[in-house]
Amino acid sequence: MKVKNIIIFPVFLLLVLAGCNTTQVTSSWSIPNISPAVMEKVLVVGIMADREERVKTEEAMVNQLRQNGINASSAFDLFGPKGFSGTTEEEITRQLRGSDYTSVMIVSLVNKDKELTYVPGTYYARPYYSPYYGARRYYRRYWALYDNMYTPGYYTTTTDYVLEAEIYTVNDDDQLIYSAQTKTTDPANASSLAESFAKTIVSELRSKGLVSGENR
Numbered sequence: 001m002k003v004k005n006i007i008i009f010p011v012f013l014l015l016v017l018a019g020c021n022t023t024q025v026t027s028s029w030s031i032p033n034i035s036p037a038v039m040e041k042v043l044v045v046g047i048m049a050d051r052e053e054r055v056k057t058e059e060a061m062v063n064q065l066r067q068n069g070i071n072a073s074s075a076f077d078l079f080g081p082k083g084f085s086g087t088t089e090e091e092i093t094r095q096l097r098g099s100d101y102t103s104v105m106i107v108s109l110v111n112k113d114k115e116l117t118y119v120p121g122t123y124y125a126r127p128y129y130s131p132y133y134g135a136r137r138y139y140r141r142y143w144a145l146y147d148n149m150y151t152p153g154y155y156t157t158t159t160d161y162v163l164e165a166e167i168y169t170v171n172d173d174d175q176l177i178y179s180a181q182t183k184t185t186d187p188a189n190a191s192s193l194a195e196s197f198a199k200t201i202v203s204e205l206r207s208k209g210l211v212s213g214e215n216r
Contacts (some may be wrong), residue, residue, distance in 0.1 A: 004181065010119050010133070014080050020044050021129045022184055022185050022186065022187065022196060023182050023183070023184040023196040023199070023200040024115075024182060024183055024184075024200070025180055025181070025182050025195050025201075025204055026162075026182060026183050027118065027180065027181045028179070028180040028181075028204060029178070029179045029180070030177060030179070030210075031175075031177050032174075032176040034177050034178070034193045034208070034209070034210055036136045036187075036210060036211075036212060037102065037104060038103045038167075038169050038177060038210075039065075039070050039102065039167075039205075039210050040070075040089045040100075040102045040166060041070075041071040041072070041073075041100055041102050041103075042065060042070055042071070042072045042073070042101070042102070042103050042104070042105050042106045042167075043072075043073055043075055043078065043096065043101050043103075043105070044058045044061045044062050044065070044072055044073065044074055044075060044107065045058070045075040045083060045084070045104060045105065045107070046075065046076070046083075046106075046107050046108070047083070047106060047107070047108040047109075048108065049109075050109075050190070051081060051188050053109065053190045053193070054076065055074075056190045056191050056193075056194040057107055057163075057190075057193075057194040057197065057198070058075060058076050059074060059116075059194070060194035060195050060197070060198035061105065061107060061165075061194075061198040061201070061202075062074050062199075063198070064198040064199055064201075064202040065110065065202060065211070068202055068206070068212070069211075069212065070211060081192045087206050089149075093174075096170045097170060097171070099170075101170045102170055103167050103168060103169050103170055103177070104167070104170060105165060105166070105167045105168075106164075106165070106166045106167075106168070107163065107164070107165050107197075107201075108163065108164050109161065109162070109163055110162050110164050110181070111160075111161075111162035112159065112160070112161055112162070113159070113160045113162070114157055114158070114159050114160075114168050115157070115158050115160060116155055116156075116157055116161070117126050117155065117156050117157070117158060118153060118154075119153055119154055119155070119156060120153045120157055124177060130190075132195065133193040137209045146185065158185055158186050159185070159186055160183050160184070160185050161183070161184045161187065161193055162181060162182070162183050163181070163182050163197050164179070164180070164182075164195075165178070165179070165180050166179045166196075167179075167183075169186040172189060178205070178208070178210065180201060180204055182197055182200055182201065184196055184197060191195070
């Protein structure tokens with residue numbers, strides 16, 4: 001478990017940040033000059049121990065791809081809850097190559113890390129009373145000291161989810177053409193994690209020219 005110091009932000013800023021997309025791309029790779037044709041029809045395959053996370057991640061990715069003009073399907077819908085389990089490589093290869101799928105996107109949860117963060121204490125003060133308003137000196141001094149109190153530090157725990165997306169072509173080469181890892185901090189639930197991850201990855205694919213147009 002990691003421990004680090006952070007700076008205290010104003011409450012209103014924390015509320016704003018909490019409503020933002022918390023997923024960030026930490027690494028990304030793709031082969032040069034990829035033809036957008038490889039994204040004509042995509043099978044999204046989730047690999048996660050938690051079935052709810054897998055289903056929601058596949059669904060979110062499929063929805064994001066479809067909203068951007070990509071014909072995408074979920075492996076859960078096609079193969080059921082066991083995915084490729086119980087199916088040989090030859091059977092899967094034959095089934096996909098015999099279809100019109102042009103690529104397979106594998107999405108996986110590669111790490112879930114709890115991070116202990118120390119928030120240091122701080123001084124705070126309200127405005128000092130003006131001596132020109134008739135207040136007693138001892139009264140002004142009392143409030144100057146009273147309101148400059150020290151707030152003790154404390155520890156808080158956050159959870160980082162590291163998800164990965166890889167895209168392989170469906171042909172004789174089965175070539176890896178794209179790979180990216182993301183980190184999402186403290187998602188509210190499986191749905192928000194899936195939505196944030198899917199939006200981030202599809203935005204990345206747009207930037208690389210693999211997905212055209214804006215999210216509709």
